[in-house]
Amino acid sequence: MKLKIAFLQLQPAGSIEDNMEKGVKACREAKEKGADIALFPEMWSTGYVFPHEKEGLEQNAVSLDSAYVKQFSALAAELDMAIAVTLLEKHEPKPRNTVCLFDRHGERMYRYSKVHICNFGEDDDEGVLDAGDDFCVAELDTAKGRINVGSMICYDREFPESARVLMLKGAELLLVPNACPMEINRLSQLRGRAYENQIAIATCNYPASHRGCNGHSTLFDGVIYHTETGAPRDMLVCETGEEEGIFLAELDVDLLREYRNREKCGLKNRRPELYGILTGGRK
Numbered sequence: 001m002k003l004k005i006a007f008l009q010l011q012p013a014g015s016i017e018d019n020m021e022k023g024v025k026a027c028r029e030a031k032e033k034g035a036d037i038a039l040f041p042e043m044w045s046t047g048y049v050f051p052h053e054k055e056g057l058e059q060n061a062v063s064l065d066s067a068y069v070k071q072f073s074a075l076a077a078e079l080d081m082a083i084a085v086t087l088l089e090k091h092e093p094k095p096r097n098t099v100c101l102f103d104r105h106g107e108r109m110y111r112y113s114k115v116h117i118c119n120f121g122e123d124d125d126e127g128v129l130d131a132g133d134d135f136c137v138a139e140l141d142t143a144k145g146r147i148n149v150g151s152m153i154c155y156d157r158e159f160p161e162s163a164r165v166l167m168l169k170g171a172e173l174l175l176v177p178n179a180c181p182m183e184i185n186r187l188s189q190l191r192g193r194a195y196e197n198q199i200a201i202a203t204c205n206y207p208a209s210h211r212g213c214n215g216h217s218t219l220f221d222g223v224i225y226h227t228e229t230g231a232p233r234d235m236l237v238c239e240t241g242e243e244e245g246i247f248l249a250e251l252d253v254d255l256l257r258e259y260r261n262r263e264k265c266g267l268k269n270r271r272p273e274l275y276g277i278l279t280g281g282r283k
Helices: 016-032 054-060 067-079 154-158 160-168 184-197 253-263
Strands: 002-009 037-039 082-089 096-102 108-113 137-142 145-151 173-177 200-204 218-220 236-239 245-252
Touching: 002 016, 002 200, 002 253, 016 037, 016 067, 016 245, 037 173, 037 200, 067 082, 067 096, 082 108, 082 173, 096 145, 096 173, 108 137, 108 145, 154 160, 154 173, 154 184, 160 184, 184 200, 184 218, 200 245, 236 245, 245 253
Parallel strands: 002 037, 037 082, 145 173, 173 200
Antiparallel strands: 002 245, 082 096, 096 108, 137 145, 200 218, 218 236
């Protein structure tokens, strides 16, 4: 099975309604190009621009039963294509930074809210948002077959536990919305998460025309060694440029599964009884 993932590396249009319209158009174009999954950058509903006073923040947040979310659910069913759409989600006591994955039938597979919010005590960071409280994995039905999918969002990448928990929950592919400069160190983090968990990671960023971003959306396939020769290989399948656009990359799921079945290095030699310090234990 080979899945085509579309990176919607787009410049926001302005309002929630304008972003919805541009996002719908981009999904249609992705489908025309043969995509099985379309992935948006982080918090597309607002273009990762959000007020920091309570009233304005709440006015810019959208609920899961809003026209914005329903539009992409219906569109996924219409196009027979999975869509991972992002939003500033209305939530109590504070809004959340969220991605919803809809399958090709328009069914919501999960709602994941960013667990590790960027709360650095600065005026323009995510301290005004509420953090998510769980990592989600779902079996996604695509036209090519089924695959276990989970998500991180941007800063989650910097915590190895995020990808590890998702791998332990059975994820084969991580869909990662993003909104920051993807330079060599952040790209290396994604490569590391794919390497250590034998997992494919698709990350969609905003283009360089968006403040604080630079494109470089990527797909790492998680296959470290050639299955036939055992020689090291580059896991990077695709890295876009800085410009706005819709870019497709193909993930060879059969290759990944063959590799995972043979190597098992992500699970076989773990020593969880010694990892208690990670969760407040004594060791």
